[in-house]
Amino acid sequence: GTSGLNGDVCKNCVNQAISVGYRLIDTATIYGNEEFVGAGIKLNGISRDKLFITSKVWVSDFGYESTKKAFEISLGKLQTDYLDLYLIHRPKGDVDGTWKAMMEFYKAGKIRAIGISNFEYDHTKELLSKSKIKPAVNQIETHPFFQQHRAYAELKAFEIQMEGWSPFAQGRNGMFTNETIAKIGDKYGKTNAQVILRWNMERGIIAIPRTSKLAHMKENIDIFDFELSNEDMELIKTLDLNKTQFPE
Numbered sequence: 418g419t420s421g422l423n424g425d426v427c428k429n430c431v432n433q434a435i436s437v438g439y440r441l442i443d444t445a446t447i448y449g450n451e452e453f454v455g456a457g458i459k460l461n462g463i464s465r466d467k468l469f470i471t472s473k474v475w476v477s478d479f480g481y482e483s484t485k486k487a488f489e490i491s492l493g494k495l496q497t498d499y500l501d502l503y504l505i506h507r508p509k510g511d512v513d514g515t516w517k518a519m520m521e522f523y524k525a526g527k528i529r530a531i532g533i534s535n536f537e538y539d540h541t542k543e544l545l546s547k548s549k550i551k552p553a554v555n556q557i558e559t560h561p562f563f564q565q566h567r568a569y570a571e572l573k574a575f576e577i578q579m580e581g582w583s584p585f586a587q588g589r590n591g592m593f594t595n596e597t598i599a600k601i602g603d604k605y606g607k608t609n610a611q612v613i614l615r616w617n618m619e620r621g622i623i624a625i626p627r628t629s630k631l632a633h634m635k636e637n638i639d640i641f642d643f644e645l646s647n648e649d650m651e652l653i654k655t656l657d658l659n660k661t662q663f664p665e
Contacts, residue, residue: 418627431457445473451494473506481514501529508540556580564657584624586662605643
């Protein structure tokens, strides 16, 4: 994840993340950092086909013609000729026109997959009723304090992949010091962050953690040598407050 990263910090973080093994890079027009993400990828020198690059069209660019322009601008800033995933950032404004433009780019091979972000059930159902192409992904807030069980079930039924933004809730509500998560982590010699990412993985949810620290990048990717038990998963369930940690 690259939200909140900019300038040389963003460029260097992207380069470092790729160097330690990350392959999915998530950005958005509203982040204002696509050019630095592109610069970080170029600095690393990795082959484009090794990466999965996601960006998102913002509300101010919604509509058929505006989305087409916004997409081409994003490609230019990212220094690539295609995106692996392009999302509608929020369900506001001319979603239909935006989706039409995205479908055209998808059919032309300039986007490998198209999807949505922050869509609730009614928004998703309405889009599906009008489109022959199903969103591949819905990227929504997901973490132990807002586990999104209802959305999880709904997206499973829709056969849409759930992707979680802010899997650590930016450390809010004591996420990194939570005793329940820490107790689970102690069994495996893992940190709270690693337990949370593993929890997402075992639910089949894509998580996109963000950090500017190399040590945390290495920590966050070191989650493939342990598994959470059913008891662990049930304990984490008890942490659900069932509400956003980012009220608007």
